[in-house]
Amino acid sequence: MGEAKFELNDVTLKRPGRNAAGEVTTVIILNRITTSFLKGKITAVLGPSGSGKSSLLRLLNRLEDPAAGRITLDGQDLKSLNIFTLRQRVGMVWQLPTLFPGTVLENISYGPRLRGISLSRARAEELILMVGLGTELLDRRADSLSIGQQQRVSLARTLANEPEVLLLDEPTSALDPTAAANILHLMVDLKSRLGLTIIFVTHILDQARQVADEVLFLHHGEIVEAAPAQQFFTAPQEPRSRLFLSGELEG
Amino acid sequence: MQYINIGYGDLVLALILVGITLAVSLWQRLDLHGDLFVGTLRTFVQLTAVGYLLQVIFNLNRWYLVVLALGIMLLVAAANAYRRQQERWPGLFFIMLLAIALGGIITLAIVIGIVLKVKPWYQPQYIIPIAGMIVGNAMIGAALAINRLTGEIKAHRGEIEAALSLGATAYLAVLPYLRSALRAAMLPTISTMMTVGIVQLPGMMSGQIIAGASPAAAVRYQVVVTYMVAAATALTTIMATLLAYRYYFTPNHQLKPPAQNNKT
Known part of the structure; x- marks a missing residue:
């Protein structure tokens, strides 16, 4: 076992929602989650849609707070950390690129500028090359890029903050297979080159097989199984894991 | 030049104009005659009532009656701006009231006291x-701005959360949408400033001219009124949006x- 980057202790997330009868009520999204994410590893968070995967990520950079339980980063309670510092340390990329109006360079400079740092052109070029794009794109308008390119710029924008952790929420789902494969390579590359801890939500088993060191498998807001990827894919311990791996588990 | 007074008998003659509207509605089968009838009656009753009320205030000429009238105006305007919202929440009425009152009173003080x-x-x-x-213009501005802000936040949750996740404050994350809400609310006023006098003669200026003021004097009033409307809209909308955006964030x-339970 490696060192834990994040530790979750009995974490429950609730949100306003509607029940089967359509009445407004409180819905339990994550129920008493206790687990940890290892430093410098890629953890794939797996599960059918609606299992709470994305919600789990949102707790780690405090886009939402749990109703109960405790989350620590390097042993420190998230609530004791400055929220802006926390979000700089824990970067996030979504399914769909969410670039701001303006040029690619302006997008990449956004995070550092919030801290009063002016990103150098050389550093911006380094970042855009790191995500596999050409430096000539820096002065293009962000909305003139393809979705695949925009997704890489989103990643470069997050990396400009020099995070320790990357949260990726189905980062390839809007991409064609080639672009998706490139993002996966990039994840492995970032892990080994920068030592990033990567937590990666996906519903595509093959992607997890290719890149994950660890697997956390969720179903209906609860942990079914947390295991090294190798073990999870070859010898799953739980009946629901086996059903999921054979494609028979309903959401 | 002599000012022509309209008597109640003359008002009956003005019903010829309603007759024209009615004829168009019947001829083209617009099915508006019911509403037209109610509207004709309400115009008369409401304006007559306000006329009498104003007459009382004018005759008594007491500062507290004027303040009371202003207070009622502000409450009605805030309620109206609130009612026009696609999404309402507790506290929004008071934000409307505060923004319209502050924007309105500051502008009013400048016009009455300084100009x-x-x-x-x-x-x-x-x-x-x-x-x-x-107050009328501040109300329209506030209603437009907050509706636009609500819509923008709904449509751009992804961008707002992306900005937050990069370390932006709620204010910085929502700033582009605050700006577009303010622009949307101020644009009609600015467009009016561009075309006033060319496309339309404003009602107040027309009224002053009919009442016997020289066109040059009426125009100077209208210039002040136009600037004043722009200032009141700007002040009210900026206060309303700056107070309202906080509701959407922790x-x-x-x-x-x-929101799960907002229905219009």
Whole structure:
């Protein structure tokens, strides 16, 4: 076992929602989650849609707070950390690129500028090359890029903050297979080159097989199984894991 | 030049105009005659009632009656701006009231105290119509701005959360949408400033001319009124949006989950 980057202790997330009868009520999204994410590893968070995967990520950079339980980063309670510092340390990329109006360079400079740092052109070029794009794109308008390119710029924008952790929420789902494969390579590359801890939500088993060191498998807001990827894919311990791996588990 | 007074008999003659509207509605089968009938009656009753009320305020000429009238104006305007919202929440009415009141009173004070130098300040002849124009426009501006802000936040949750996740404060994350809400609310006023006098003669200026003022004097009033409407709209909308955006965020710079129970 490696060192834990994040530790979750009995974490429950609730949100306003509607029940089967359509009445407004409180819905339990994550129920008493206790687990940890290892430093410098890629953890794939797996599960059918609606299992709470994305919600789990949102707790780690405090886009939402749990109703109960405790989350620590390097042993420190998230609530004791400055929220802006926390979000700089824990970067996030979504399914769909969410670039701001303006040029690619302006997008990449956004995070550092919030801290009063002016990103150098050389550093911006380094970042855009790191995500596999050409430096000539820096002065293009962000909305003139393809979705695949925009997704890489989103990643470069997050990396400009020099995070320790990357949260990726189905980062390839809007991409064609080639672009998706490139993002996966990039994840492995970032892990080994920068030592990033990567937590990666996906519903595509093959992607997890290719890149994950660890697997956390969720179903209906609860942990079914947390295991090294190798073990999870070859010898799953739980009946629901086996059903999921054979494609028979309903959401 | 002589000012022609309209008597009640003349008002009956004005029903010829309603007859024309009615004829068009019947001829083209617009099915508007019911509403037209109610509208004709309401126009008469409401305006007559307001006329009598104003007459009382004018005759008594007391500062507290003027303040009371202004207070009622503000409450009605805030309720109206609130009612026009696609999404309502507790506290929004008070934000509307505060924004319209502050924007309106600051503008009113400048016009009455500095530009017109009305003495005493509460002379109903000046303060009532001017406050009416200010509050009416502030109300429209606030209603537009908050509706737009709500819509923008709903449509751009992804960008807002992306900005937050990069370390932006709630204010910085929502700033582009605050700006577009303010622009949307101010644009009609600015467009009016561009075409006033060319495309339309404003009602107040027309009224002054009919009442016997020289066109040059009426125009100077209208210039002040146009600037004043722009200032009141700007002040009210900026206060309303700056107060309202906070509702969508927690104190920890988190965008709240979308509302589940808001129906229009």
